[in-house]
Amino acid sequence: MNRVDFSVLLQGDYPAMIAGGLVRMLELTLLAWVLAMVLGTLLALARMTTSRLLRALVAAWVEYHQNVPMLVQIFLWYFGIATLLPADMQFWINRHSGEFILATIAIALAMSAYVSEDLRGGIRSIPASQLEAARALGMGYLQTFRLVVLPQAFRIALPTLVNHTVLLFKGTALAMTIGVAELTYATREIESRSFQTVEIYLFTTIVYMALSLLIMAGGSMLGRRLALPGR
Amino acid sequence: MTDILTILRDFGPLLLVGQYPNGPLGGLAITFVLSVLGIALAFPLGVGLALARISPFKWLYWPATALIYLMRGVPLIMLIFWVYFFLPVLLGRPVSGFSTMLVTVAIYQASYVAEIVRAGIESLPRGQMEAARAVGLSYMQAMRKVILPQALYNMVPSMLSQFVSTIKETSLGYVISVNELTFAANQINSSLMTKPFQVFAILAGIYFVLCFSLTQCARHLEKRVARRRAGETARTAAPVAPAALPVTAE
């Protein structure tokens, strides 16, 4: 096997491709994450209401997104649902990086199911007495949720939320299958053009590893900062 | 809706078994074979990794830990590309997409199985290992005869969950043209062209039915195991940590 030579990555427009891929990957991750967290929180809240229909719908949402592979979900959105949209919407989407938008939506919705389950677990582990105390003070339902339940539930759910954030981050690589020019896509492009597989693969692997570890480390740090002082 | 029924009627066999018997096996059958073989291989690998992780020997601990972090930190699709490129180089001969997927999935799942096994072992009361050593069993004998059998029972629901994850992961075989379910669906879509939503809805539906039923089994088993463990805890009065639920991968 030939010697590994990373300098090949600096040739031609490879640096630009890598940089573009990195940016795309980060954009995808951030956007999908924010969407997933917001939606996941709303879903967790919806699951706590008295409406049986709403609770059943959320349960169905969660089950669907957890039992269908993320790749298939991306395909369904990009090849399937996109074609059902009204023509002018499809036109607009195609003019504005449609594959990026649809990949973001697919990944965000998939992860929203996990986020809502994580929060649900956190919420369930809060004793009913906390709710009673808040209600006894005259606090309304939403106030209780916002000020008493959610802060505690979030702390409890933090480790699993961090795990799922890493999962979301890794999931962005799947967007390459529909042509989103993120890091893995760029990696394959460079491989096919330069035939220097090991260098670009190693580079990309290191990037993914580093960022995953960063997310996990960030999560631990956050956990420590939020930890409640004990005796 | 009638579209969906038509597609199922016309392409059902392709989705389910590929071109068999007029050609190689494909579709859902391959997905199934890949998943079963994958988890079957992942299991002994995972046990080995788990033992390496709890062993005091640094030369076992660090490589195992490094592998697990690698599997956790890198997207599966990237790992597939690695194995696709590297395995033929290693073996000196071309390797089929199927074999590539099998190896990748087995190693990937092994790292999750390792954590499940480790949690399962550590959730047993310490007294078990102590009692086994006290009667004179060696460490490995104690592991094989006393610890692992009990830990494995506790792990069955988690293993079932990992099996579901494996099924979902096989969908990535598509990117290296392995003729599994997702690949078959894409083929159908390419030939039909006009009904993409229906085709992919069917695809999602098949995965959903398969994975959801298995997940429900796992949940049912989890309750049974928890009930049995509660009984044991009451008797031995030792704190039992709940088996870590696996982080379901793609």
Added chain:
Amino acid sequence: MTAASMIRFEAVNKWYGDYHALNAIDAEIGKGEVVVVCGPSGSGKSTLIRTVNRLEEIQQGRIFFEGQDIHAPSLNLNKFRSHVGFVFQSFNLFPHLSVAENIMLAPTTVLKRGKAEGRERAAQLLARVGLSSKVDAYPGQLSGGQQQRVAIARALAMDPPAMLFDEPTSALDPEMVGEVLQVMKALARDGMTMMCVTHEMNFAREVADRVWFMDQGRIVETGSPEGFFSNPQSDRARKFLSDLRSH
């Protein structure tokens, strides 16, 4: 109804399925009165006190608070509850908030008071319960007795006309019971209307105006503390007191 009635139960009945938890309760607590409710476990005393702020609902009868029917459809439940102080057996402080934040939470979010005002009031109340130094501590750093005193301060922060205590010292280690009772006695002497479910007979003797003895969902006997403790009328009360003393 007496002019200065604070809490009034009128033919109150409650069932849990077939189990008759509260049986024909007719009773009244006047303004400034301190009533101790005692009885064997399962007698319904906790259930009774929890009906006053509707943590438990009733199937029959009416309950009046400051002359108002608390089950009237026009009643705003949250507003009403903010007007009734409730202290739980297991304190139920919010662990993710500091002591001051625990006390300030309801006044700022429900009564819409300002933060500075809330903090000042919290400091005053903490001084009143003897915990000025713990203003920024977290519940996890406090002992049970300290937590319960903070819980009392938290309830007082809403300036309620009456305070309900549901077995406030039952979850405490014996050496901490005294500090909580001290706060409650001071409250009573300051003229607060109090309904206390408790086993602490000495507390009852010192500050209670009346004792209600409950058994199997009924108020079996009422009387002044001295009267009840030295000369219980009913057999069940006699048995209860002798069981209590034999500890």
